[in-house]
Amino acid sequence: MAHPVFLPLRALGELLHSRQVSPVELTTTFLDRLEALGPRYNAVVTLTRDLALAQAREAEADILAGRYAGPLHGIPYGAKDLLATAGGIPTTWGAAPFRDRCFDADAAVIRRLRAAGAILAAKLAMVELAGGMGYRQPDASLTGPGITPWDPTRWSGGSSSGSASAVCAGLVPFAIGSETWGSILGPANHCGVAGLRPTFGRVSRQGAMVLSWSLDKIGPLCLTADDCGLVLEAIAGPDAADPSTTDRPFRYQPEPPGRRLRLGVITGVLEGTEAETRRNFETAVRTLAEAATVEEIAIPPLPYEEITRTILFGEMGSAFEDLIESGQIAGLTAPEDRYTPYSRMAVLAKDYIRALRLRGVVAAQMEEAMRGFDALLGPSRPFPSTKLGEEFPSAIRGVGKDLMGAIGNLVGLPAISVPDGFTEQGVPTGMQFMGRPYEENAVIAAASLYQTLTDWHLRRPPDALAGL
């Protein structure tokens, strides 16, 4: 029997369903790895051992009694620490001022995963307040800088830092993260895992920290694109408590569409991209072109990054008005997070509304441009993991490019990142597949096709393989 660590979810589910592995045994394995290896990557805020073992025992009894709930039943996972959890488990938002804060109820995503039989093993580390305060370097979390398991001197990416590094190091089979702009795809890129940003409104955000009402999305980080589809099906769906959620049902369709996929590359998407990221992306496109049609497409020149930034700054300034006005931001970890938020209070209403009007223009334009395409391709991030002590480039701060991230988050498009190679320093790079609204199956199918042609997703950090 294969060792359960680093098995994709389907294989783990088979082991559990066929009773070759028990949920308690599996959960104990991952709890022990979280405890032993989590500190190495600053990946864990709270280990939920007692809760996890209780849930595992329940799953074990259900499976033994023939009440198998589906592919996530009995599988442990970790949740980004901006998802509320009941039972005295703290929810810190990665921020020192909230170190001991607890909520009375679980977030909707936690409840849905519980209903699917998944087991909450840990609350995972994140950049403080999901990075909305303007941080410029990785040391911006109450748990310390997130570290990629590929290199102890380099950043895991943010803000879903622990969600990506924990999956990468085999500390959990899957994790939940969130993205406002880059917070799922960025860590997926830096850690070499799959990360899915669903369509805006696909997953309820009830009980999740708000950074930006019209930009926040919740999604999975996993070992493979296929795993992301399985998790998304469990967490997607309407929720009266989150009016942004859609009634459109999501059923994961893992079978390929049975025709040649049509993929697009936006002209100029590589502008500002680091050399090795560019090289790996161009190689990946050539690989895909063997099995799919790849075409270049042009879109009108608009200040996409600036529009998205204006909305983010305007909403963030309101979402955290109390924290900023009260001066509590002085207790944040990153020195720049203690003053930068004041500048967000200076965004005028007329400029925010102008950005919302431009969002309408861009949404219509992208729907037209993407018609007939299964997905658009681009680097997941324009640069690979940087050193822990260094400032990193960031389109959110206006010092770096991220065309697809700006557009995709601005108009709520789904995207998935999967690894597409490594740099000479040995850290991964990623490729994203971005689709039309509600077309998660299309982007997962395209990413899965790429993963049948390559083996980047099967590489593991040597550090995390020790003892297996």
Next chain:
Amino acid sequence: MDQEQEVQAECEALLALLTRRYGDRLTPEMLDGLRGSVEAVVKRTIMPVRSVPLANGDAPLLGFAPCRKEG
């Protein structure tokens, strides 16, 4: 005043407002950082957004439904 001076004047006005409201809790180094951040917001974010022409009918893309509870 040319456009560059106009933009700088807007930055100074916003910075003055922020300094009046929050200056007593910021060190000189933090105020320097805030100046850079305000200038980045205005010059690198807001001004490019203002430069795009919009038609009267280009409505904000908002998610909104009237709230009506049953009963």
